Each structure stands twice: as structure tokens, then as C-alpha cells.
Amino acid sequence: MSIQDQEFRDRFLEALAADPEFEAEARWFDGSILIGTSDEQLWVKIYRGKAIDTLEFVPVFGYTFKISGADAAWEMLGNGERTFTDLISAGSRHLGSVEAAEAAGGGYRPPELAIEGNGVEAGRMHIATMHLAWAFASTLAGAGALGSGGATATSGAAA
Amino acid sequence: MSAAEIVGRYVEVDGNRTFYDECGEGTPVVCVHTAGADSREYQYLLPLLAERGYHGYALDLPGHSRSYPVDWEPHRTINQHAEYVHRFAQTVCGGEKPVMIGCSIGGCIAFDLAANHSEDFLAIVPMEGLAWGSPILPFPGELERPAWSTAWKPFLEFAAVESLGKPTLADPLKVKELWWQHQNCQQAGNGDIQGWAQHDVREGLGDVRCPVLIIKGADDFWVPLDQIEYSAELIGANAEVRVLADIGHYPMFEDPEGLAALVDDFVKAKTNTEASNA
Numbered sequence: 282m283s284i285q286d287q288e289f290r291d292r293f294l295e296a297l298a299a300d301p302e303f304e305a306e307a308r309w310f311d312g313s314i315l316i317g318t319s320d321e322q323l324w325v326k327i328y329r330g331k332a333i334d335t336l337e338f339v340p341v342f343g344y345t346f347k348i349s350g351a352d353a354a355w356e357m358l359g360n361g362e363r364t365f366t367d368l369i370s371a372g373s374r375h376l377g378s379v380e381a382a383e384a385a386g387g388g389y390r391p392p393e394l395a396i397e398g399n400g401v402e403a404g405r406m407h408i409a410t411m412h413l414a415w416a417f418a419s420t421l422a423g424a425g426a427l428g429s430g431g432a433t434a435t436s437g438a439a440a
Numbered sequence: 441m442s443a444a445e446i447v448g449r450y451v452e453v454d455g456n457r458t459f460y461d462e463c464g465e466g467t468p469v470v471c472v473h474t475a476g477a478d479s480r481e482y483q484y485l486l487p488l489l490a491e492r493g494y495h496g497y498a499l500d501l502p503g504h505s506r507s508y509p510v511d512w513e514p515h516r517t518i519n520q521h522a523e524y525v526h527r528f529a530q531t532v533c534g535g536e537k538p539v540m541i542g543c544s545i546g547g548c549i550a551f552d553l554a555a556n557h558s559e560d561f562l563a564i565v566p567m568e569g570l571a572w573g574s575p576i577l578p579f580p581g582e583l584e585r586p587a588w589s590t591a592w593k594p595f596l597e598f599a600a601v602e603s604l605g606k607p608t609l610a611d612p613l614k615v616k617e618l619w620w621q622h623q624n625c626q627q628a629g630n631g632d633i634q635g636w637a638q639h640d641v642r643e644g645l646g647d648v649r650c651p652v653l654i655i656k657g658a659d660d661f662w663v664p665l666d667q668i669e670y671s672a673e674l675i676g677a678n679a680e681v682r683v684l685a686d687i688g689h690y691p692m693f694e695d696p697e698g699l700a701a702l703v704d705d706f707v708k709a710k711t712n713t714e715a716s717n718a
Contacts, residue, residue, distance in 0.1 A: 364603070365598070365602065366602040366603070367661040370577060371578045372577045372578065374661065375664070376575075377664075379666060379667060382667070389578050400589075401590050403591065404591030404592075405591070407590075411598065
């Protein structure tokens, strides 16, 4: 299923609407978040704690910030293999050897899920973005696109 | 003092008012907390060590919780912290060599102490720390002030919470407790991570003169096992590595009973100290 399909969008927005922590954290945000996977993107308008619109393209006025990564990164979040903090944090932790870490420049390898755009707005939306990412990854997993599983377990623990 | 009772005290270290929790009688053991946290991380371990014949001292590092920062500036290197912990240990332990336990940046502090002051310690136990910190995170100096990074505080809070072992992560009350232990000012926690990112004592670990027990929680994503093993190899025969199943970045918080037994067994096996009175 494409993330741009209406059925996917509906499921994703339902998951977000069911998360009171997302609503609380995003209460005073008026902006938009672009979500990117390997091949697709989804623009989401957030206002007063709710996702009120989605577009399969970026409108002319752009987006406030973007969170994007390869399908594999979203899958690892969805199945609980890696945590949100791990995936958004740069560093050479998972390269498997000291030599590989040295070759990658120490801690300067980019994260698997990149957050880009207005950093100040993204910063104050950090926890909301975490919940949004959990909802997105869980919806992907539930839709059968990227496996199944564990993002909700992490979400529940942190709530 | 009852073996199980923790008493909070203050001591002057280099003229700086420094808080520590104290518990028990016996072989001294100095405990150092993780980035942006404080001595409360050891509140479960200290009484268990006391039952085994240890006199625990868990300090708040300068700039954290109840300890003032030195000259009103955060420490920004692991070595600053390590030298401070060394002087703290010499001040409170009455000339007796202590066991030193540190976790995360405390683990890096433990490696720094192993490199520079191992002769002054009975044993050193780095948990979730490394000889070389660079591969873990980029240097975060440009995020030090709240106005420079609105995400720093929630990032550090969840960097802590999400690195718990899976059994503890499934317990919402324990997650909340750890979250509340990471509520120090941004400059202090950021300075800790600046220290982690610059930390490198790889060249100084060839002559470590006390036994070193290196501990890693298997579930922790921050500290890779290959870097742990590399750190142990640099120390050589005096180092031993233990990987704890179902434990994340906070062994003293996640399994204090198991850790107390592990440390006690190691100290008894590797030194001539008979700390246990159990």
C-alpha cells in the first residue's frame, strides 16, 4: 500500500488522533511536517494538536520541517528493532567495528531518520514528532507494507 | 548509621559545595551517575552494597542537581569530571582506596581514572562507558544553550528512557522514574555529552594497575559491544567484560541486586579485600 493512498492516510490520522500525548505536545503548533520514505512523501498539516490535512505533494509554501528515512529505517522503528532516539541520532554506533567507525569519521555519520528544516520548530515538536513517527511506522507495519510490530510498545512505555 | 539508610551530605571539593549520598560501612565505593542525571540513580544499589560490607558514596557531579558547578561553568570534558571525582574520593574516603563505579559518562570517567589514577583505586567498574567516545554521538557544543536547541532537553530525556533494557522499558513507572532523574539544566547535560564526544584515553590504558570490570547492558543501543571489547583489549589482562542480558544503559537502576553481586564477587576475586559481611 502506498502512503499516499487515502486508506493509509485515514489509518495514520486515526492513529495520531488516538494519541493524547501527541495532541498535548502539538497543542500550540501551527505548521506542517513532511514525512519521507525511500520513494514517497506525505505532507501533514498540524494545527492545535491535530493533523487536519494531508497532501501527496509539497504545497508552494513548503513545510515547517521534514522527517525522512529509507523504508528500512521506518521498518526498524515499526518492528521495535531500533528506537526513535537511536534512529534520529547521528553516530557510528552500528557500524560493527572500530575500524569502520574510524573510517566513518567517528560520530559524524548521519542518522537513519533525518529531521531537517526549521530546527527551532522541530525542536519544540521533538516529542510530538516522536509520537507522529511511532504512529506512522505502526500504520506502515499494520498496512503490511513494512512488516509488523513493536512501535506501540515503546510508545506505551514512554507515555 | 543503619546499613540500608542513605544519608545526604555535602563536602567541599576544591572549595566547591558538592553533594553526595552516603550509605553503609566498610570498603569504600564511589559511584558516578550518567549524563544530565544525579546520585539518585544509585539509590537502589547503595543499600545492597552496604549489606555486602561496602561504604557507598554517590556524588552529584559539579553542575548537577545539588552540586554547584566549578566557577559557575559546566564541565565540558570527561577529564575535568574525572579529576574532580578523584579529588572527591580522596576527600571522603579517608585515605582508603575505593572501588569506583561509573555509568555512561560515569563509565567514561572510570576509563579516564583507569588511565590516570588507577593506583589510587581498589578496582574500577566502567558501565556503559568507553575508552573512545567519538563514535557514539557528534560533538554537541552548538546545542549548549536552550535558545540554540529547543530539542536538547527532550532529546536527552528520551535518549535515557529509550536506552533502557526491554523489561524495564515495559514498566511505565520505572520509565517515569528514570525520566525524572534527568531534569538537570541543559548546560550541565550538554557539557557531559561534549565530554563524551571528545573523550579519548586510548593511549593511556597500557599501564592500568587495578582490576577493571567493564559492564555492558545487552539491550543498550548507545554503546556497541565491539567498542566495549576494544576498550578492554587496550587495558589487557587487568580487564574483564560482562554483558548483562535484558539490561540497557542503566544496570544500577535496572538490576541493582544483580549488579551488587557482580561487583562484590569481582572485588573479592580480584583483590585481597574481604568486603562481604553477608
